[in-house]
Amino acid sequence: MKALTGTTSDGRTVRRGAAVTRPGREATARVGRDATIYQVAARAGVSIATVSRVLRGTAPVADATRSRVLSAVDELRFTPSRSARSLAEGQHAANGIVFPDLSGPYFAEVVLGYEEVAAELGRSVLVLSTHGRQAARQMVMDLASRVDGLVILGRTVGDDVLADLAGRGLPLVLMARDPVASADTVSSENTASARALTAHLVHDHGYRSFAYLGNTTTSRDTSQRWAAFRSVLREAKVPVPRAPTPCSFDEEDGRVAADRLLRRKRPRALVCANDEIALGAVMAAEELGLAVPDDVAVTGWDDVMAARHSRPGLTTVRQPMRELGAWAARRLHERLAGDASEPRHEVLPTQLVQRASCGHHQKEHQ
């Protein structure tokens, strides 16, 4: 290492010095300039290559050298710069998840399941909620440049964006969305369970007039449920509502929509696109002096916590929210590990949960 060391650290010292005095850098709140690998190398009397090797364990390093490097790292509280590493490696060791809105237990649970597995696999996770903003495309593209792979929920962004992303070779996992390009997809089962739910209402309870609450254009999940709902009614020769009663996916909107609906007609059963709408609907019914389920039956979807505690207990369909996120995280990881097999389209099972809001049963569950 003779004179070389000196040269190295000197050369670098000059650079650093120049950088520090360099004007024009906006004054961020950052104060204590982090140590760089050059400083560590200088202190340990080795080259930066060796420091890197010690830290990453990519090549044998003599014990004596290693420990010198390690103490230098320690003394300087050195933490390698993530962006420099990413730039050099061409990887981020991070992946993202995009959803239309984080509100509501559904998205929260999905993100939880995702984060847990991703963290386990050593990947950082970036979240982006588009909130239906106009700038969604831009935001997603920006996110894309920070990650190695992306999970996208529902119809957050258009097919063109997906195609663009896929075209860049960015591994994608789509959730609750129709397959696009070469991306993997995960969703939970909708058709069979929506059929089972509707059949239960028609055949076990004998209801003959229905309404469906919820938007069916913003999500593949709900449009599938709506379609299954209709087909069961049609097959049973029960009047089929022309269209769903539009309503966004929160409680207040469910309450308002149900209130308006119940003042006009009086369907015997309200099938709602998710639990929050359903809970809002129950509230609206009670405000109008209608008893649930005796005057009007109500069902939800998801089986969120409040569904279990509400009065009456809400009949709903449980979907494996965390598992959806977890599956996506695992699949993305496989892709990033080099799996180039055909896209997979996973459908996770759901479960009909009968409680009191849809009517009284023989063996009451609640």
Add this chain to the structure above:
Amino acid sequence: MKALTGTTSDGRTVRRGAAVTRPGREATARVGRDATIYQVAARAGVSIATVSRVLRGTAPVADATRSRVLSAVDELRFTPSRSARSLAEGQHAANGIVFPDLSGPYFAEVVLGYEEVAAELGRSVLVLSTHGRQAARQMVMDLASRVDGLVILGRTVGDDVLADLAGRGLPLVLMARDPVASADTVSSENTASARALTAHLVHDHGYRSFAYLGNTTTSRDTSQRWAAFRSVLREAKVPVPRAPTPCSFDEEDGRVAADRLLRRKRPRALVCANDEIALGAVMAAEELGLAVPDDVAVTGWDDVMAARHSRPGLTTVRQPMRELGAWAARRLHERLAGDASEPRHEVLPTQLVQRASCGHHQKEHQ
């Protein structure tokens, strides 16, 4: 631009070529190599500096040049590399949020409020849930190297980690945690509302025997509530429980803890550290054939959705969960914008929500 252009693009072309053929790069799933600023520059017949200027708008560029660059960008579907930009700028344009666990409506709402504001301010957000993992320190440090600022909830990590982070000049906002170093903090009001809640139970309802359910060591919030609860009892000369009944913050644990407790003693009122525990406790009471609130009163904290829908309605204290996240995001942004003023310690107001689970009132809130 004469021969210069040629030189530039050539020189770069050689580099790129070398990079592409360069062996050893692990085969990630990435396929379609993204375009770089060099290719855009070559195509538009300008230097990379000009491309950068067009894209960032940092200096005047002739209209003709600008449009040539823009078309090149378009044709090549160029998206600047985020890591290169971060490295050059010394900034990430991202910030992170760390919490012990994402489960439960509380954390979900905080994160939502945070994400919404951060995104609005043009910052990407990284989330990290430590899940009480051993590697928490490592994970947080890793996260720290990817962001310009960090929000940390509760006692996720030790003071030493915080000091280290702060020492590096990383702006920090602490939530629901005792002030440390020079970090800003936000929390919601605990003492006054816990006093009001307890006083209501003692004075308005006249209860004389109490239990407190929930861990008080893992969070400043709950330990403050516990302290306030005790002091009101002491002042009212009501027997004070020696210690809280330990119980983690989920429903199932609440149910189990309450079940065990109610089989031994029979406190007249159960004050719970959050709504989930309370809901679990209500369930346990009912399973034991006890009526809520007639045999045993129960109160929660947070006012999550299920609290409103449960039977009986849960008396609780509403805390501005989203606003906590939003405040943190805004404060962090101010810090990053250069605000170097004294650390702020914000306390957001809460609100006592009286429903039926604590006993019957004159004017029933339901």
Add this chain to the structure above:
DNA sequence: GTCGTTCCTGTAAGCGCTTTCACTCCGCTT
């Protein structure tokens, strides 16, 4: 005409890592 000025643009030096290549020792074989 000459001399600022104002506009545009290019050159090149970083930013802080990773990794290839080359080279020096050493201990062992033949």
Add this chain to the structure above:
DNA sequence: AAGCGGAGTGAAAGCGCTTACAGGAACGAC
């Protein structure tokens, strides 16, 4: 005694941007 292979290390080229600095050109003003 010459050769070989492996272990350990350093030099330097990249990774893809941003930006200070240095002109060149066009335009008025005197």
